[in-house]
Amino acid sequence: MGKLYDLLLQDIRFEEGLNACMNCGVCTAICPAAEFYKYDPREIVDTIQTKDEEKTEALLKSETIWYCGQCMSCKTRCPRGNTPALVIMALRTLSQKLGYFTDSEKGRQQFAIKRTVGENILKYGYCVPTYAVDPKMHPEQGPIWEHIFNNIDDVMDRLGGNLKKKGSGALREIHQKNLDELDKIFEVTGGYKLYGEIENYSEKKAGEMGLEFKKEGIDNEYFRHVYTCNSDNHGK
Amino acid sequence: MKDEGKKQIWKDYQKDIADDHYYYVRSCIRQSFFPASEEFFLRLLKDDLGKDVFDDPNHTTCTGIGYHSDIVSFETIMTVVARHFSMMKESGYKNIIISCVTSFGIYTEIIETWKHFPEVLAKTRENLFKATGREFDIPENMAHASDIIYKFKDEIAQKAKYRLVNPITGKPLNIVEHIGCHYSKMFPKYGVGGAEFPEVLAGMIDAWGGKVIDYPERRHCCGFGFRQYLVQANRGYSIANSKKKFDSMEPYKPDLILANCPGCTMFMDKWQYTISEMEGKTYGENQQGIPVLTYEELAGLVMGYNPWDLGLQYHQIQSEPLLHKLGIEFSIEDKYKTRDGRQMPIPECPANINY
Incomplete structure (x- = not known):
């Protein structure tokens, strides 16, 4: 048994997600990602089942593991009760711990997610508050979103929100004592360690790629690169 | 079946x-x-x-x-x-x-x-x-x-001012329901009706007089895909999945899409705009788009709440055609007013959606 397989076994989602796969391919048949990308969850599970160290390492460094959309449709349909999407989560977690994620275009995007959603969680207490969904980064949200974004106080007030104010309600200000508890939870459970790993490996990769990297924020070449780069070599 | x-x-x-x-x-x-x-x-x-x-x-x-x-x-x-x-x-x-x-x-x-x-x-x-x-x-x-609204759907029906029926034709509205994948695909026992035939939204539609429309891609994911939307480079995945659903439901002429997941509601609303910009294709009657509502918004409408207090003006696909079909009275002047009655700017109209 390979060492990487041992590391995967430490993730409870891996234990839950993979019993014995009989390679029927139902997961691939139902998978939205398999329809869009060069992606085959059956193949991934098959590779993992070989426990082959080299093949597993190649997978951890590949584009493939980042294609899943986490819809969990595979869980409903697998006749053996496997969940390839949970196996994917264990692979992605390990890929980040070992720094392999920066070897792939799709893996490098983890830096962009950490700098946006990851920062929002600890700064605001929300993953995607209205004021952090900038139309410049989300042109697909259309003119109505631009209108909401530009008139956020009046819109939230009309719709019964409690924007950045004390008390309960939609988009209320999250009190500092609650943010402090979140902070402590991240500290105790390794949340900051994971953020640190994403940051450190990304900084190293930015150096290798000759792209500007800043310790904070999204105004730097590396962020813009990973957020927008699409080699268009992922589809079928 | x-x-x-x-x-x-x-x-x-x-x-x-x-x-x-x-x-x-x-x-x-x-x-x-x-x-x-x-x-x-x-x-x-x-x-x-x-x-x-x-x-x-x-x-x-x-x-x-x-x-x-x-x-x-x-x-x-x-x-x-x-x-x-x-x-x-x-x-x-x-x-x-x-x-x-x-x-x-x-x-x-x-x-x-x-x-x-x-x-x-x-x-x-x-x-x-x-x-x-x-x-x-x-x-x-x-x-x-949505389970709670489902539980009280009959009480809501008793208090309803409107039914999901066109008062002019007397026909029920054609409604497509979309259940968020994580509601019951992982653990069917936690969802009303399980994963294959969830009843949570269909039950509301039935109770309030509408007609639930089945279509081939009914259970397909909206395409959010988390990282597949959060990162701009991946959004093709997200929109392609929604498009697959729209193309599949289009022949059944839905008057409305009802969703229980906030992400699905938002994506299915916004991607109709994006598809109209990318391909000049606008779904729905008269190129007006297919309105996508939350179950709270639909419950509010049937109970006679003001559509603009429910926030329907802040969807990219506008709901006036739907309100007309339901015979719901509304004030167009009130649509973009602040709580204290000041007029707000009017949002820009998309080029390919007929407002």
């Missing part, structure tokens, strides 16, 4: 939904994109149905979007959720209502994990205590907010 067969399956997948005394946890996406839906929900429970519900200002995100995009670990999210359970206990509640479908799926995953791996539960207790000094109990009853 014939209706009778489906109804048998629905009977096999019924869940207990608490009758009163709820602790409510909000959704990052619903409160940001559909704040009026959450406000209406609380008002409905408290004022119209006379229920006790606590909207705790102290809960935070569950970190679910971070979890499913793999920047938040399972250990971290379990402890954040445990903190919510601790605050629920502190407030004296045992029944939880979850506004978000991603969160709902996470709560089910965590509770099932704790059942099968008691050592993980023990570790989470230890983590939470170490971080915050808190202790917690697992909720006695857990419902998604």
Whole structure:
């Protein structure tokens, strides 16, 4: 048994997600990602089942593991009760711990997610508050979103929100004592360690790629690169 | 499958939904994109149905979007959720209502994990205590907010001012329902009607007089895909999945799409705009788009609430054609007014959607 397989076994989602796969391919048949990308969850599970160290390492460094959309449709349909999407989560977690994620275009995007959603969680207490969904980064949200974004106080007030104010309600200000508890939870459970790993490996990769990297924020070449780069070599 | 067969399956997948005394946890996406839906929900429970519900200002995100995009670990999210359970206990509640479908799926995953791996539960207790000094109990009853509306659908029907019927033709509206994947695809027993034939939204549509439309890609994902939307380079995945659904439902001429997940509601609304810009293709009658509503918005409409207080003007696909079909009276002047009656700017009209 390979060492990487041992590391995967430490993730409870891996234990839950993979019993014995009989390679029927139902997961691939139902998978939205398999329809869009060069992606085959059956193949991934098959590779993992070989426990082959080299093949597993190649997978951890590949584009493939980042294609899943986490819809969990595979869980409903697998006749053996496997969940390839949970196996994917264990692979992605390990890929980040070992720094392999920066070897792939799709893996490098983890830096962009950490700098946006990851920062929002600890700064605001929300993953995607209205004021952090900038139309410049989300042109697909259309003119109505631009209108909401530009008139956020009046819109939230009309719709019964409690924007950045004390008390309960939609988009209320999250009190500092609650943010402090979140902070402590991240500290105790390794949340900051994971953020640190994403940051450190990304900084190293930015150096290798000759792209500007800043310790904070999204105004730097590396962020813009990973957020927008699409080699268009992922589809079928 | 014939209706009778489906109804048998629905009977096999019924869940207990608490009758009163709820602790409510909000959704990052619903409160940001559909704040009026959450406000209406609380008002409905408290004022119209006379229920006790606590909207705790102290809960935070569950970190679910971070979890499913793999920047938040399972250990971290379990402890954040445990903190919510601790605050629920502190407030004296045992029944939880979850506004978000991603969160709902996470709560089910965590509770099932704790059942099968008691050592993980023990570790989470230890983590939470170490971080915050808190202790917690697992909720006695857990419902998604759509489960609650489903439970009280008949009471809502009795109080309704409108039915989902066109008063001019006398025909029921054709309604497509979309269930968020994480509502029951992981653990069918937690969803009303299970995963293959969820009844949670179909039951509301039936009770309020509409006609549920079946179509081939009914259970296909909306395409959010977490990292597949969050990162601009990946959004082709997201829009392609929604497009697959729109193309599949189009021949059935839906008057409305009803969704229980805030993310699905938002994407299916916004992607219609994006497709119209990219391809010049606009779905729905007269190139007006197909309105996509939350279950709170639909309940509010049938109960006669002002559509602009429910926030329908802040969807990219506008709802006037739907309101006309339902015979709902509304003031166009009130549409973009502030709470105190000031006129706000009017949003720009998209080039390819007929307003």
